[in-house]
Amino acid sequence: MPDTETTPTFDDLELDGRIIKALRDVGYETPSNIQAETIPLLLAGRHVVGLAQTGTGKTAAFALPILSRIDLAQKAPQVLVLAPTRELALQVSEAFERYAAHIKGLHVLPVYGGQGYGVQLSALRRGVHVIVGTPGRVMDHLEKGTLDLSELRFVVLDEADEMLNMGFAEDVEQILADTPDDKQLALFSATMPAPIRRMVSKHAPDAVEVTVKGKTTTAANVRQRYLKVAHAQKLEALTRILEVENFDGLILFARTKQATEELAERLRARGFSAAAINGDIAQAQRERTINQLRSGKLDILVATDVAARGLDVERISHVINYDLPTDPEPYVHRIGRTGRAGRSGDAISFVTPRESHLRRAIERSVGVKLDEMRLPTVEDVNAQRIEKFTAAISNAIQDAQFANFRDLVQDYEQSHDVPALDIAAALAVLAQDGKPLLLEEVPEPPQPERHRPREHQRMATYRIAVGKRHHVEPRMIVGALANEGGLARSDFGRIDIRPTHSLVELPADLPAATFERLADTRISGMLIDLRPDRGSGYGGARRRPTGSKPTGGRPASPRAEFDADGRPRKPRHKKRDH
Numbered sequence: 001m002p003d004t005e006t007t008p009t010f011d012d013l014e015l016d017g018r019i020i021k022a023l024r025d026v027g028y029e030t031p032s033n034i035q036a037e038t039i040p041l042l043l044a045g046r047h048v049v050g051l052a053q054t055g056t057g058k059t060a061a062f063a064l065p066i067l068s069r070i071d072l073a074q075k076a077p078q079v080l081v082l083a084p085t086r087e088l089a090l091q092v093s094e095a096f097e098r099y100a101a102h103i104k105g106l107h108v109l110p111v112y113g114g115q116g117y118g119v120q121l122s123a124l125r126r127g128v129h130v131i132v133g134t135p136g137r138v139m140d141h142l143e144k145g146t147l148d149l150s151e152l153r154f155v156v157l158d159e160a161d162e163m164l165n166m167g168f169a170e171d172v173e174q175i176l177a178d179t180p181d182d183k184q185l186a187l188f189s190a191t192m193p194a195p196i197r198r199m200v201s202k203h204a205p206d207a208v209e210v211t212v213k214g215k216t217t218t219a220a221n222v223r224q225r226y227l228k229v230a231h232a233q234k235l236e237a238l239t240r241i242l243e244v245e246n247f248d249g250l251i252l253f254a255r256t257k258q259a260t261e262e263l264a265e266r267l268r269a270r271g272f273s274a275a276a277i278n279g280d281i282a283q284a285q286r287e288r289t290i291n292q293l294r295s296g297k298l299d300i301l302v303a304t305d306v307a308a309r310g311l312d313v314e315r316i317s318h319v320i321n322y323d324l325p326t327d328p329e330p331y332v333h334r335i336g337r338t339g340r341a342g343r344s345g346d347a348i349s350f351v352t353p354r355e356s357h358l359r360r361a362i363e364r365s366v367g368v369k370l371d372e373m374r375l376p377t378v379e380d381v382n383a384q385r386i387e388k389f390t391a392a393i394s395n396a397i398q399d400a401q402f403a404n405f406r407d408l409v410q411d412y413e414q415s416h417d418v419p420a421l422d423i424a425a426a427l428a429v430l431a432q433d434g435k436p437l438l439l440e441e442v443p444e445p446p447q448p449e450r451h452r453p454r455e456h457q458r459m460a461t462y463r464i465a466v467g468k469r470h471h472v473e474p475r476m477i478v479g480a481l482a483n484e485g486g487l488a489r490s491d492f493g494r495i496d497i498r499p500t501h502s503l504v505e506l507p508a509d510l511p512a513a514t515f516e517r518l519a520d521t522r523i524s525g526m527l528i529d530l531r532p533d534r535g536s537g538y539g540g541a542r543r544r545p546t547g548s549k550p551t552g553g554r555p556a557s558p559r560a561e562f563d564a565d566g567r568p569r570k571p572r573h574k575k576r577d578h
Contacts, residue, residue, distance in 0.1 A: 013039045016068040018102040023064075026098060032057035034212040039065045042186060047204035050188040052212040059095045062156050062186045066130075067096070069153075072105050075127030076151040080179070082135055082172060084162040085309040086112040086283060087290070092158060093132045106130070111147075113137045114283025121146055135163060135171035142178060152179045160189040160196050162309065165479075167524040169195060169471065176203055190332070221339035224366070225373040226349040226359055234322060234350055235263075237375055239270055241320070241348065242300075244376040244384050249293055249315030251337050252302045255323035255483050256517060260302040263322065267300060271435075274300035277307045305330050305483070311337060321349040324358050326482050326489055328365030348373065354488065382438045389428075389437065459493050460508035465529040467500045476523050477504060481530075484521040485514045503533055 010023050010031055023029075031039065034052045041048050042065035052058050066079055083089040093110040100106045109123045111133030124146060131138075131147075141147035155176065157163065163172060176199075185204040189196055200207055229237045238252075252267075252274075254260045260276035267274035275289045275298055286307075292298035294313050303311075305325070316338045325331050331349075338345030349370065351359050363369050396402060409427075413420050428437075466472045474495045481487050481504070493505025518530050 008036050010064075013064075014043060014068075015039070015064055016103075019064055019067055019099055022099050022101045025101065028060075032061075032212075034058050034210065035061045035064070037210045037212070038062065038186075041208050041210070042066065042184070043068060045184060047185045047207035048187070049192075049200055049204075049207045049209045050186070050212070051192055051209065052188065052190070058158070058188045059092055060099065062158075062188065063092070063096050063099050066154050066156075067100050067103065067106075070103070070106065070129055071153075072103070072129070074129070074151065076148055077128055077131050078152060079130040079154045079156070080138070080149060080152055080175075081130070081132040081156040081158055082138065082163065082175065083132060083158045084134065084166055084168065085306060086114060086134060086286070087307070087311050088159065088309050089132045089134055090287075091312050093130075096130050096132065108132065111137050111141065112283075113140075114286075117146075135168040135175065138175055139171050142175065149175075149179050152183050154184050154186070155179055157185075157187040157189075159309070160187050160199075161191045161193060164193070164195050165476070166306070167522070169524075173199070221343065222335050222345040222347050224335065224347045224349075224368060224370045226351045226370045227373050227375060229350050229352065229375070231352050235266060237350065238267075238320070238322065240376040240381050242267075242272060243381050245318060245346070245348075247299075247346070248317040249296075249298075249313060250300045250318040250320065251308060251311075251316055251334075252300055252320045252322050253308070253325075253334050254302060254304065256486060257304060257484075258517060259323065259486075260304060260307075264300075264302045267302070272300055273298050274302060276302045278304045279307060281307075305334065308337060309333070312340065313337075314340075314343075316340075316345070318346045318348065321347070324349055324351055324355050324362075326358060326479065328362045331362045332366065354490065378439050385437060385439070458508040459505045461533040462504050462506050462510075463531055463533040464502050464504060464523075465500075466523045466526045467498050467502050469499055470524040470526055472497055472502060472523055477502060480521055480523050480528065481506075481518065485518045487514070 008031060009029065010020055013031065013036070034050055035057050038048055038050050038058075038061040042062060048062075050058055050061060052061075062081075070078060081089075081092055083092055089110050089112045093108050096108045100108070107123070107126070107128045108130040109120065109128040109132070111120055111131055113134060113136055120141070124141075138147065142149070157172065160172075163169075185207065187196070187200060187204070187207070227237060227241075242250075252263060254263055257278040257280055260278045264274045264276040275292070277286050277289055281289070289298065289301065290311065290313065293301050294315065296315065301308075301311075302322075319335050319338050321331070321334060325334065335345070335347040338347065349359070349362075359370060409420060409423050412418065412423055464477065466477075474497070477495055477497075478489060478492055481492075482489060487506070491507055494503075495505070496503040515530060518528065521528050521530075
């Protein structure tokens with residue numbers, strides 16, 4: 001329990017009275033750690049760097065003091081908040097409007113790609129106090145001359161590390177260069193890599209650094225479990241878990257855009273209410289989907305990491321990592337979608353046999369041991385189905401139409417001389433619409449033989465069209481190829497970053513499907529254009545020597561063929577869909 005004599009309230013923080021009233025309206029009483037430490041500094045005009053994980057209340061940490069110092073008489077933009085994704089920009093905009101509910105005449109404008117310029121231009125002409133935008137769309141407005149930042153008083157960089165990871169570093173620097181020198185800067189980030197430290201040293205050398213560890217709060221509110229499961233059995237395991245777990249809203253994380261679409265389609269075919277969001281979904285459709293999740297018309301959202309950034313829906317009771325992230329940090333961001341604002345939540349991660357080291361790394365980072373769960377049995381699933389079936393009968397008895405149907409059943413019983421029990425069973429069969437009520441045990445398929453020993457995996461050198469001049473780092477290359485191409489970290493060998501391109505060792509038998517998945521992949525905004533290296537690489541294909549980093553023993557897969565320029569040709573035959 002917190003010490004009430006030392007824990008401040010919002011009243012103690014000298015915020016504007018209208019904001020205090022709005023906080024009471026939404027039920028906020030005690031500030032979080034990041035809010036209690038940051039708000040006084042920002043009210044005093046100090047530059048602030050806040051290091052905190054998602055879900056710790058950092059939006060209010062900068063929005064409340066800024067709103068307390070806003071000048072409604074000034075119609076030119078006074079506040080600019082930069083966020084890495086459209087979802088986070090919208091969430092921050094909504095938060096500003098919620099906290100400013102009693103500040104009449106204050107205008108907030110979200111500025112992001114995917115929305116027409118007309119709406120944004122009209123609002124800018126009328127006058128806007130707070131702009132919350134993504135770096136790309138803000139740069140578009142600056143280049144068009146439709147956004148004037150000359151009178152800005154406050155600049156906030158929200159989730160700065162994610163903006164840099166997504167290749168927005170140059171845009172952010174350009175935007176900061178167009179802002180007044182006497183602005184107040186607040187930067188919030190989960191981590192503090194060297195590029196962010198350099199940015200802070202350049203633009204706010206006297207900034208006060210506030211560090212708040214959010215992982216203990218996350219661990220206290222979120223039950224974290226994992227399931228050992230073979231890759232081929234993931235969908236069956238997921239279906240059983242969804243039938244047995246008592247969830248409200250759920251986010252299912254997949255590694256690639258293609259996987260989100262496929263999973264959502266397969267879940268719908270199994271009777272679940274599911275939809276996908278990823279970078280290829282039009283913004284209007286994304287907003288409709290998230291609103292459906294929020295309102296209860298949709299139960300399962302299948303998403304990639306970037307697409308779910310900043311998504312805050314109160315209904316989210318569960319997060320499932322269908323594909324385990326390759327780094328602990330995305331794991332923390334993912335489970336931050338549930339267990340927010342003190343609510344309880346559940347996080348379940350699927351861990352394949354080759355991913356045990358990733359689970360251990362996550363446990364060390366989060367500071368909590370994940371509990372191993374067992375796969376729900378056929379008996380577990382059937383018990384849940386029977387419980388739902390009997391509950392549906394009880395609800396139907398209370399329905400207004402029950403009396404009419406009872407009369408019909410009674411007439412049928414008398415005219416056809418069929419017992420009422422048989423009629424009830426027949427109606428239950430009709431209600432199932434041909435689907436069996438109970439799940440049957442399916443024998444496990446035999447395990448495929450390994451194509452080759454792990455220590456003899458054949459490696460080859462590939463070329464990608466990004467290098468030192470694009471500020472590329474090895475972790476960015478591994479992350480992009482693993483997330484979009486479905487590769488594992490054990491598939492990577494040497495990485496050599498050169499001025500205009502990079503060389504990467506990968507399995508020599510990369511399938512054509514991997515090249516297709518990576519066709520539109522970008523690093524630092526540049527298409528990677530993955531192809532076999534025909535120049536001076538590492539000497540062509542070679543076998544990984546015994547004792548070196550294992551490759552996971554992948555089974556043989558269709559090899560990609562290439563034209564004279566090194567571009568992958570389409571496969572000559574269609575792969576069977578299993």
